Amino acid sequence: MSHFGRSGPPDITDTYSLLVLNITFRKLLSLLVSRTTADDLFPLFDKYGKVVDIFIPKDRRTGDSRGFAFVRYKYADEAQKAVDRLDGRVVDGREITVQFAKYGPNAERIQKGRIIESFPRSRSRSPRRRHRDDHYKDKDYRRRSRSRSSDRYERDRYRGKDRDSRRRSRSRSASPVHSKGRGRGRYDDDRRSRSRSMSASPARRSPSPQKSPSPRKTSPPRGESPSRRSRDGRSPSPRSVSPQGRPADSRSPSS
DNA sequence: GTTGAGCGTT
Numbered sequence A: 001m002s003h004f005g006r007s008g009p010p011d012i013t014d015t016y017s018l019l020v021l022n023i024t025f026r027k028l029l030s031l032l033v034s035r036t037t038a039d040d041l042f043p044l045f046d047k048y049g050k051v052v053d054i055f056i057p058k059d060r061r062t063g064d065s066r067g068f069a070f071v072r073y074k075y076a077d078e079a080q081k082a083v084d085r086l087d088g089r090v091v092d093g094r095e096i097t098v099q100f101a102k103y104g105p106n107a108e109r110i111q112k113g114r115i116i117e118s119f120p121r122s123r124s125r126s127p128r129r130r131h132r133d134d135h136y137k138d139k140d141y142r143r144r145s146r147s148r149s150s151d152r153y154e155r156d157r158y159r160g161k162d163r164d165s166r167r168r169s170r171s172r173s174a175s176p177v178h179s180k181g182r183g184r185g186r187y188d189d190d191r192r193s194r195s196r197s198m199s200a201s202p203a204r205r206s207p208s209p210q211k212s213p214s215p216r217k218t219s220p221p222r223g224e225s226p227s228r229r230s231r232d233g234r235s236p237s238p239r240s241v242s243p244q245g246r247p248a249d250s251r252s253p254s255s
Numbered sequence B: 001g002t003t004g005a006g007c008g009t010t
Helices: A028-035 A038-046 A076-086 A130-169 A171-200 A213-232 A245-254
Strands: A016-021 A051-055 A068-073 A097-100
Touching: A016 A038, A016 A076, A038 A051, A038 A068, A038 A076, A068 A076, A076 A097
Parallel strands: none
Antiparallel strands: A016 A068, A016 A097, A051 A068
16 A cells, blocks of 8 residues: 555546646756655645545656656545645645646546546447437536536635635746736737827927927917916916015025 | 746556
């Protein structure tokens, strides 16, 4: 029982597989991974639930572990708990990632780490059951649908939580992505904005901005402002209203 | 120079 991988694949149909990634994306880590064996992982994961099997895929050619392991739990809630508790946790000074397996041994997609028995090597059973397939299909579909319903609810809930937790932990890594998305959006905005301004005033950039705005810039506000204010009568003489401005002026030359 | 997600045996 100690050697999990050696026992081969037990009854994995009713188990929930967790994918454990514990490395820092490095070949050097292979050495470290080497140290981390199924026996080492077992107690760690067994603490959170009943571990049925632990499998560490290794390259048969080199015999080196690929840097991840599969932990099979008997119950989903325990597996979920392990994911929640061990995901992002530092083990042996290394942060490990624990998540539900997405693909089964047959490269089939599995839900919530649960391995769905589609049609493994039992092909000899009855590979061709066309008319009956429909019947089975309906049954399966109904059963799956129901199961999926409840599973989905739980999953959604967990997923949100997990996602949040993961996001917080990985905010750094998500940063670049964020910047990318934002940059794109901004660029788009800029482009749109620019396109408008470009079409509106295409000569705003190339020519000297000092030449044309210069004479007009200082002139218009002055001439227009007074005339208008004067007419309004609201701010009759801004100049005379500032008593302090005059002393300062007179003082300026004085000193 | 770096990152990141990565999915399977007797």
